[in-house]
Amino acid sequence: MEIKTVAVIGAGTMGSGIAQVAAQAGYNVILIMENLQGQIPEKDLPRLQAEYCVRGIAPIGGSLDRLIKRGLIQEADKKAILGRIKGTVNMNEAKAAQLVIESVTETLELKSSIFKDLDAICPPETILASNTSTLPISAISSSIKRKDRVIGIHFMNPVPVMKGVEVILSTFTSQDTADTSKNFVKSLDKEPCEAKDHAGFIVSRLLDVLINEAVQCVMDGNKPEEVDKAMKLCCNFPIGPLELCDLVGADVVLHGLETMENEFGERLKAVPLLKSQVRSGALGRKTGKGFYDYAPRQ
Ligand SMILES: NC(=O)c1ccc[n+]([C@@H]2O[C@H](COP(=O)([O-])OP(=O)(O)OC[C@H]3O[C@@H](n4cnc5c(N)ncnc54)[C@H](O)[C@@H]3O)[C@@H](O)[C@H]2O)c1
Incomplete structure:
Protein backbone atom coordinates (compact mmCIF):
# COMPACT_ATOMS: atom_id res chain seq x y z
CA MET A 1 0.00 0.00 0.00
CA ASP A 197 5.97 -5.10 22.60
CA HIS A 198 6.87 -4.99 26.30
CA ALA A 199 6.19 -1.86 28.39
CA GLY A 200 8.89 0.74 27.72
CA PHE A 201 10.12 -1.17 24.61
CA ILE A 202 13.92 -0.57 24.47
CA VAL A 203 14.51 3.18 24.76
CA SER A 204 12.18 4.21 27.62
CA ARG A 205 12.94 1.00 29.52
CA LEU A 206 16.66 1.71 29.65
CA LEU A 207 16.46 5.51 29.98
CA ASP A 208 13.82 5.56 32.74
CA VAL A 209 15.79 3.01 34.77
CA LEU A 210 18.96 5.11 34.40
CA ILE A 211 17.10 8.27 35.48
CA ASN A 212 15.52 6.44 38.44
CA GLU A 213 18.93 5.24 39.65
CA ALA A 214 20.36 8.76 39.17
CA VAL A 215 17.57 10.08 41.44
CA GLN A 216 18.51 7.37 43.97
CA CYS A 217 22.12 8.68 43.79
CA VAL A 218 20.77 12.12 44.83
CA MET A 219 18.85 10.46 47.69
CA ASP A 220 22.14 8.84 48.74
CA GLY A 221 23.66 12.32 49.15
CA ASN A 222 25.18 13.03 45.71
CA LYS A 223 24.69 16.50 44.22
CA PRO A 224 22.63 16.49 40.97
CA GLU A 225 25.34 18.47 39.15
CA GLU A 226 28.01 15.93 40.16
CA VAL A 227 25.85 12.99 38.99
CA ASP A 228 25.33 14.66 35.60
CA LYS A 229 28.96 15.79 35.30
CA ALA A 230 30.18 12.26 36.04
CA MET A 231 27.97 10.69 33.37
CA LYS A 232 28.89 13.32 30.77
CA LEU A 233 32.64 13.35 31.37
CA CYS A 234 33.23 9.74 32.43
CA CYS A 235 30.74 7.99 30.12
CA ASN A 236 30.53 10.47 27.23
CA PHE A 237 26.78 11.01 27.72
CA PRO A 238 25.60 14.08 25.73
CA ILE A 239 23.25 15.03 28.58
CA GLY A 240 23.21 14.03 32.26
CA PRO A 241 20.37 11.74 33.49
CA LEU A 242 18.96 14.41 35.85
CA GLU A 243 19.13 17.08 33.14
CA LEU A 244 17.29 14.58 30.93
CA CYS A 245 14.66 14.03 33.65
CA ASP A 246 14.10 17.81 33.76
CA LEU A 247 13.85 17.93 29.96
CA VAL A 248 11.38 15.04 29.61
CA GLY A 249 9.43 15.88 32.81
CA ALA A 250 9.53 13.96 36.12
CA ASP A 251 5.82 13.14 35.69
CA VAL A 252 6.50 11.48 32.33
CA VAL A 253 9.39 9.45 33.78
CA LEU A 254 7.27 8.43 36.80
CA HIS A 255 4.38 7.38 34.55
CA GLY A 256 6.79 5.29 32.45
CA LEU A 257 8.24 3.58 35.53
CA GLU A 258 4.76 2.83 36.90
CA THR A 259 3.76 1.24 33.57
CA MET A 260 6.94 -0.86 33.62
CA GLU A 261 6.54 -1.81 37.30
CA ASN A 262 3.11 -3.11 36.32
CA GLU A 263 4.72 -5.35 33.70
CA PHE A 264 8.07 -6.32 35.26
CA GLY A 265 7.42 -5.95 39.01
CA GLU A 266 9.32 -4.38 41.94
CA ARG A 267 12.70 -4.07 40.19
CA LEU A 268 11.37 -1.15 38.14
CA LYS A 269 9.81 0.71 41.06
CA ALA A 270 10.18 4.51 41.09
CA VAL A 271 12.30 5.79 44.00
CA PRO A 272 10.59 8.02 46.63
CA LEU A 273 12.38 11.26 45.61
CA LEU A 274 11.06 10.99 42.03
CA LYS A 275 7.52 10.60 43.40
CA SER A 276 7.89 13.59 45.73
CA GLN A 277 9.30 15.74 42.89
CA VAL A 278 6.08 15.01 40.97
CA ARG A 279 3.85 15.60 44.03
CA SER A 280 5.46 18.98 44.67
CA GLY A 281 5.22 20.04 41.01
CA ALA A 282 9.01 20.11 40.49
CA LEU A 283 8.59 18.48 37.08
CA GLY A 284 11.58 20.10 35.36
CA ARG A 285 11.81 22.69 32.58
CA LYS A 286 8.04 22.88 32.02
CA THR A 287 7.37 24.05 35.61
CA GLY A 288 10.58 26.10 35.95
CA LYS A 289 11.97 23.79 38.64
CA GLY A 290 13.18 20.21 38.76
CA PHE A 291 16.62 19.02 39.80
CA TYR A 292 17.75 22.41 38.51
CA ASP A 293 16.18 25.84 38.62
CA TYR A 294 14.85 27.23 35.32
CA ALA A 295 12.99 30.23 36.78
CA PRO A 296 13.58 33.36 34.69
CA ARG A 297 16.02 35.78 36.33
CA GLN A 298 14.39 38.95 37.74
N1 LIG B 1 7.69 14.39 25.12
C1 LIG B 1 8.55 13.45 24.79
O1 LIG B 1 9.78 13.59 25.01
C2 LIG B 1 8.07 12.19 24.11
C3 LIG B 1 8.98 11.42 23.39
C4 LIG B 1 8.54 10.29 22.69
C5 LIG B 1 7.19 9.92 22.75
N2 LIG B 1 6.32 10.68 23.50
C6 LIG B 1 4.92 10.26 23.50
O2 LIG B 1 4.21 11.08 22.61
C7 LIG B 1 2.85 11.23 23.05
C8 LIG B 1 2.52 12.70 23.16
O3 LIG B 1 3.44 13.29 24.03
P1 LIG B 1 3.76 14.87 24.00
O4 LIG B 1 5.01 15.04 24.77
O5 LIG B 1 3.64 15.39 22.62
O6 LIG B 1 2.53 15.40 24.88
P2 LIG B 1 1.85 16.84 24.85
O7 LIG B 1 1.15 16.98 26.17
O8 LIG B 1 2.80 17.89 24.41
O9 LIG B 1 0.75 16.68 23.69
C9 LIG B 1 -0.37 15.86 23.77
C10 LIG B 1 -1.44 16.48 22.91
O10 LIG B 1 -2.53 15.58 22.79
C11 LIG B 1 -3.69 16.40 22.63
N3 LIG B 1 -4.89 15.60 22.83
C12 LIG B 1 -5.39 15.10 23.99
N4 LIG B 1 -6.54 14.43 23.71
C13 LIG B 1 -6.76 14.52 22.37
C14 LIG B 1 -7.77 14.03 21.48
N5 LIG B 1 -8.81 13.33 21.94
N6 LIG B 1 -7.65 14.29 20.17
C15 LIG B 1 -6.62 14.99 19.68
N7 LIG B 1 -5.63 15.50 20.49
C16 LIG B 1 -5.71 15.25 21.81
C17 LIG B 1 -3.49 17.49 23.67
O11 LIG B 1 -4.30 18.61 23.38
C18 LIG B 1 -2.00 17.81 23.47
O12 LIG B 1 -1.81 18.82 22.52
C19 LIG B 1 2.76 10.48 24.40
O13 LIG B 1 2.27 9.19 24.16
C20 LIG B 1 4.21 10.43 24.85
O14 LIG B 1 4.47 9.32 25.68
C21 LIG B 1 6.71 11.81 24.15
Missing part, protein backbone atom coordinates in the same frame (compact mmCIF):
# COMPACT_ATOMS: atom_id res chain seq x y z
CA GLU A 2 1.34 3.42 -0.92
CA ILE A 3 1.20 6.08 1.77
CA LYS A 4 0.28 9.50 0.44
CA THR A 5 -1.59 11.01 3.37
CA VAL A 6 -0.69 10.73 7.05
CA ALA A 7 -3.05 11.73 9.86
CA VAL A 8 -1.44 12.76 13.14
CA ILE A 9 -3.65 12.85 16.24
CA GLY A 10 -2.49 15.33 18.89
CA ALA A 11 -0.61 18.56 18.17
CA GLY A 12 1.61 18.67 21.26
CA THR A 13 5.40 18.54 21.40
CA MET A 14 5.62 15.25 19.51
CA GLY A 15 2.58 15.44 17.21
CA SER A 16 3.62 18.76 15.69
CA GLY A 17 7.17 17.41 15.17
CA ILE A 18 5.82 14.30 13.43
CA ALA A 19 3.51 16.42 11.24
CA GLN A 20 6.47 18.62 10.32
CA VAL A 21 8.85 15.81 9.27
CA ALA A 22 6.10 14.02 7.33
CA ALA A 23 5.20 17.21 5.43
CA GLN A 24 8.89 17.92 4.82
CA ALA A 25 9.16 14.46 3.24
CA GLY A 26 6.30 15.34 0.84
CA TYR A 27 3.34 13.62 2.53
CA ASN A 28 -0.02 15.33 2.87
CA VAL A 29 -0.67 15.66 6.60
CA ILE A 30 -3.96 15.93 8.46
CA LEU A 31 -3.15 17.23 11.95
CA ILE A 32 -6.03 16.43 14.28
CA MET A 33 -5.69 18.72 17.29
CA GLU A 34 -8.75 17.66 19.27
CA ASN A 35 -11.94 15.81 18.49
CA LEU A 36 -14.66 18.43 18.92
CA GLN A 37 -17.08 17.03 16.34
CA GLY A 38 -20.38 16.38 18.12
CA GLN A 39 -18.95 17.68 21.42
CA ILE A 40 -19.76 21.37 20.98
CA PRO A 41 -22.49 23.37 19.21
CA GLU A 42 -22.00 23.21 15.41
CA LYS A 43 -21.91 27.05 15.19
CA ASP A 44 -18.78 27.23 17.42
CA LEU A 45 -16.78 24.73 15.33
CA PRO A 46 -15.28 27.12 12.71
CA ARG A 47 -14.05 29.59 15.38
CA LEU A 48 -12.52 26.84 17.55
CA GLN A 49 -11.05 25.10 14.51
CA ALA A 50 -9.28 28.37 13.57
CA GLU A 51 -8.02 28.90 17.13
CA TYR A 52 -6.68 25.34 17.43
CA CYS A 53 -5.00 25.58 14.01
CA VAL A 54 -3.14 28.75 14.92
CA ARG A 55 -1.98 27.19 18.22
CA GLY A 56 -1.10 23.80 16.70
CA ILE A 57 0.62 24.90 13.50
CA ALA A 58 2.51 27.97 14.84
CA PRO A 59 5.26 25.83 16.47
CA ILE A 60 5.85 24.08 13.13
CA GLY A 61 6.27 27.50 11.45
CA GLY A 62 8.76 28.44 14.19
CA SER A 63 10.72 25.23 13.72
CA LEU A 64 10.84 25.77 9.93
CA ASP A 65 12.04 29.36 10.50
CA ARG A 66 15.02 27.93 12.42
CA LEU A 67 15.81 25.69 9.41
CA ILE A 68 15.66 28.77 7.14
CA LYS A 69 18.06 30.64 9.46
CA ARG A 70 20.49 27.72 9.24
CA GLY A 71 20.23 27.81 5.43
CA LEU A 72 18.73 24.29 5.28
CA ILE A 73 15.48 25.30 3.55
CA GLN A 74 14.17 28.38 1.72
CA GLU A 75 11.13 30.55 2.49
CA ALA A 76 9.35 28.89 -0.49
CA ASP A 77 9.97 25.43 1.04
CA LYS A 78 8.38 26.59 4.30
CA LYS A 79 5.31 27.73 2.40
CA ALA A 80 5.08 24.42 0.54
CA ILE A 81 5.58 22.34 3.73
CA LEU A 82 2.92 24.28 5.66
CA GLY A 83 0.67 24.01 2.59
CA ARG A 84 0.75 20.22 2.94
CA ILE A 85 -0.49 20.34 6.56
CA LYS A 86 -4.22 20.61 7.15
CA GLY A 87 -5.30 21.27 10.75
CA THR A 88 -8.66 20.06 11.99
CA VAL A 89 -10.67 19.33 15.14
CA ASN A 90 -12.68 16.59 13.45
CA MET A 91 -11.37 13.04 13.95
CA ASN A 92 -13.49 11.82 10.98
CA GLU A 93 -10.97 13.45 8.65
CA ALA A 94 -8.55 10.61 9.48
CA LYS A 95 -10.47 8.49 6.97
CA ALA A 96 -8.47 10.09 4.11
CA ALA A 97 -5.14 8.77 5.47
CA GLN A 98 -3.34 5.51 4.72
CA LEU A 99 -1.35 5.85 7.97
CA VAL A 100 -2.61 7.37 11.24
CA ILE A 101 -0.11 8.19 14.00
CA GLU A 102 -1.71 8.80 17.39
CA SER A 103 0.38 11.09 19.61
CA VAL A 104 -1.97 12.24 22.37
CA THR A 105 -1.34 12.41 26.12
CA GLU A 106 0.16 9.21 27.58
CA THR A 107 -2.95 7.58 29.11
CA LEU A 108 -4.10 4.10 28.25
CA GLU A 109 -7.82 4.95 28.47
CA LEU A 110 -7.53 7.95 26.10
CA LYS A 111 -5.35 6.12 23.57
CA SER A 112 -7.55 2.99 23.63
CA SER A 113 -10.71 5.02 23.03
CA ILE A 114 -9.07 6.92 20.14
CA PHE A 115 -7.98 3.60 18.57
CA LYS A 116 -11.54 2.31 18.87
CA ASP A 117 -12.88 5.45 17.13
CA LEU A 118 -10.22 5.21 14.40
CA ASP A 119 -11.07 1.54 13.81
CA ALA A 120 -14.62 2.64 12.99
CA ILE A 121 -13.62 5.74 10.98
CA CYS A 122 -10.74 4.50 8.79
CA PRO A 123 -10.83 2.02 5.87
CA PRO A 124 -9.74 -1.50 6.98
CA GLU A 125 -6.34 -1.32 5.26
CA THR A 126 -5.28 1.93 7.02
CA ILE A 127 -2.37 1.41 9.43
CA LEU A 128 -3.03 2.67 12.96
CA ALA A 129 0.19 3.56 14.80
CA SER A 130 0.87 4.91 18.29
CA ASN A 131 3.75 7.15 19.33
CA THR A 132 3.44 5.97 22.95
CA SER A 133 6.70 5.93 24.94
CA THR A 134 5.83 3.04 27.24
CA LEU A 135 2.32 1.60 26.89
CA PRO A 136 2.21 -1.83 25.21
CA ILE A 137 0.73 -1.58 21.71
CA SER A 138 -1.33 -4.71 22.41
CA ALA A 139 -2.96 -2.95 25.41
CA ILE A 140 -3.83 0.18 23.40
CA SER A 141 -5.35 -1.91 20.59
CA SER A 142 -6.92 -4.70 22.68
CA SER A 143 -10.51 -3.90 21.73
CA ILE A 144 -10.14 -3.15 18.02
CA LYS A 145 -10.65 -5.46 15.02
CA ARG A 146 -7.69 -4.78 12.69
CA LYS A 147 -4.91 -5.89 15.09
CA ASP A 148 -2.71 -6.85 12.11
CA ARG A 149 -2.68 -3.20 10.96
CA VAL A 150 -1.58 -1.83 14.36
CA ILE A 151 2.01 -0.91 15.24
CA GLY A 152 4.10 1.37 17.46
CA ILE A 153 6.06 4.12 15.70
CA HIS A 154 7.91 5.81 18.55
CA PHE A 155 9.64 9.04 17.54
CA MET A 156 12.26 10.69 19.75
CA ASN A 157 12.27 14.28 21.00
CA PRO A 158 12.97 16.63 19.21
CA VAL A 159 11.46 14.83 16.23
CA PRO A 160 13.10 16.89 13.45
CA VAL A 161 16.56 16.22 14.95
CA MET A 162 16.61 12.63 16.20
CA LYS A 163 17.58 9.94 13.68
CA GLY A 164 16.28 6.81 15.43
CA VAL A 165 12.61 5.74 15.58
CA GLU A 166 11.51 2.64 17.51
CA VAL A 167 9.12 0.43 15.55
CA ILE A 168 7.17 -1.86 17.88
CA LEU A 169 5.51 -5.01 16.58
CA SER A 170 2.78 -6.68 18.61
CA THR A 171 2.15 -10.42 18.21
CA PHE A 172 -0.59 -9.58 15.71
CA THR A 173 1.25 -6.99 13.58
CA SER A 174 1.48 -8.29 9.99
CA GLN A 175 4.73 -8.34 8.01
CA ASP A 176 3.19 -5.93 5.50
CA THR A 177 2.32 -3.44 8.28
CA ALA A 178 5.88 -3.72 9.65
CA ASP A 179 7.51 -3.28 6.23
CA THR A 180 5.27 -0.35 5.23
CA SER A 181 5.92 1.38 8.57
CA LYS A 182 9.68 0.88 8.39
CA ASN A 183 9.75 2.20 4.81
CA PHE A 184 7.75 5.22 5.96
CA VAL A 185 10.33 5.90 8.71
CA LYS A 186 13.16 5.60 6.16
CA SER A 187 11.36 7.99 3.81
CA LEU A 188 11.65 10.62 6.58
CA ASP A 189 15.43 10.10 6.48
CA LYS A 190 15.27 8.29 9.81
CA GLU A 191 16.28 4.79 10.86
CA PRO A 192 13.79 2.27 12.28
CA CYS A 193 14.90 0.23 15.32
CA GLU A 194 12.67 -2.82 15.87
CA ALA A 195 11.52 -3.49 19.43
CA LYS A 196 9.33 -6.10 21.15
